[in-house]
Amino acid sequence: MEAVNQLAEAYEKFKDDPSFKKELAGLLKDYAGRPTALTYCDRLSEKYGPKIYLKREDLAHTGAHKINNALGQALLAKYMGKKRLIAETGAGQHGVATATAGAKLGLETEVYMGTIDMERQKLNVFRMRLMGAKVNPVESGSKTLKDAINEAMRDWVASFQDTHYLLGSVLGPHPYPMMVRDFQSVIGREARKQILEREGKLPAAIVACVGGGSNAMGIFNEFLGDKDVRLIGVEAGGKGIKSGEHAARFADEKLGKKGILHGNYTYVLQDKFGQIYNTHSVSAGLDYSAVGPEHSMLRDMKRTEYSYATDDEALEAVKTLSEKEGILPALESAHAVAHALKIADQFDKDDILVINLSGRGDKDVNTIIRELGYEE
């Protein structure tokens, strides 16, 4: 409690501080390469109906939206006088972003990562190490994101006096869900401005994948007041809802119930006694048992809607987007692409569909080759 109270106070103090804001804006522009492009997909649009745009977070430095939050929190840590950053990572994108921010801002960095994820996201493990970060393998529990968060929290309760826990999604105790959303909301602010400039109107729908849900909150946040814009989150359907091997907290009404995990009250996959269920997804970044609490709230208010894409559908979308548009999406982001294409026929030709392409797929090439059975 002391740790999160101290952080909440510091965030309140610095978030509107002119020099903090100026420094962060400078980092986002000149270092992370913002604003990211909004790309019109003419071939996909022609084939599927509505005008399809991609918000290109894959073009941000390090290859995913995670850098927005990492730079924000790392800078905050610096303002707080912390010397060390710790982070959890699933797909490795948040770990890479944290290692990057740590290197740039001169903070020692340690990243916790489940050993299953280390295996399937090897490339990112090397990238973190190259940037001077220590990667700590996590062998406990399901050896994925959930367990990496457990381990980072265990570190932080002992180390918070000189260490900032740079949590990567809209999860955990207050102020994390709010703070991470705020740092990611640059995505939606840019997208809104870009689409109005290009099309003179707002999109009919925005589609984003949801693991913890930070890229989705980042793009949704700016459109929450635009009631006519459908906001659609896509969870990992894994091997299908009935199989029980998935990470679809909302779609599975039997296993997905409200509960408490990692300091927040939200939908969690669990058994009837409240033991947390181990998830499955082909994408490490969506492989998590709980969803950010603001998603749960927005869903209960019926402002946002959620669906899922299976492993196979996501892999198919990787192929489609690569072949039709020359863009290799991360497996996580491919879930959003898959679902957007699936529901495209609900829209008119003039309607605009914006997909948040949260990251690039280079890190997933080994998995994709194996799963799609490409030969040399």
Place this chain on the structure above:
Amino acid sequence: MDIADKFRGLKEKGEIALIAYISCGDPSADETVKIAGELIRAGVDILELGLPFSDPIADGPTIQAASQRAIEAGMDTDKYFETAKRITGVPKVCMTYYNLLYQYGLERFCKRCGEAGISGLIVADLPFEESGDLMSTCEKSGVDLIFIISPVNSEERIKKIAGQSKGFLYLQSLLGVTGAREEMQFKLNEILAKAKQYSKVPVATGFGISKPGQIKELMGQGVDGVIIGSAIIKKARDDRRGLGGYVRSLKAATAR
């Protein structure tokens, strides 16, 4: 059996409480009952029986592994109460994580505690600020809700929490997670003084303790009890025949 009575009795004898933690269902419900019996015969004063949770964020590797073994062996909340009921002779305290209480229902959980003869409850991941509902439910059911304070808590927060703890106050001896530390120096004087000033109940300390010498040292500093978990779980697993002797050596250190 009442926790307060236990502490009172020990104080009259010039002893502090030896509180042992084990994970219920590790490696099985039957073994838990046997191990608990051995601990009690060897002199344990209060038994903390952990209801294992899949994601024990306050626990170190030893209790994590014990929890995982117990869950894999089929332990769940219903079986926990059945098992707890079979253990008698000393006051029992349930230690667990909030989601398990929440899913079971707070009232139902506390009622089952009463039926199983569990007199205290510790919820490792429930911040004091969020504990209003549970506090009133515990009060109604006659279960002591035990709070934890840590060495970094401000005096203001200690005052708030310590005054509300029932049964005993759990003083975390160090920052971090549970688990035995070999070369542990415990310097609790300042925080212990504050805890004792504001607490209406005895103060017991835990995290990192494994040796009689450490107990002596803590006793000298004025604690009313020591809580030992990971070291006991390790001993029960690696050297079961030596468990009784080990616990007797710990208990011997609690007498003046």
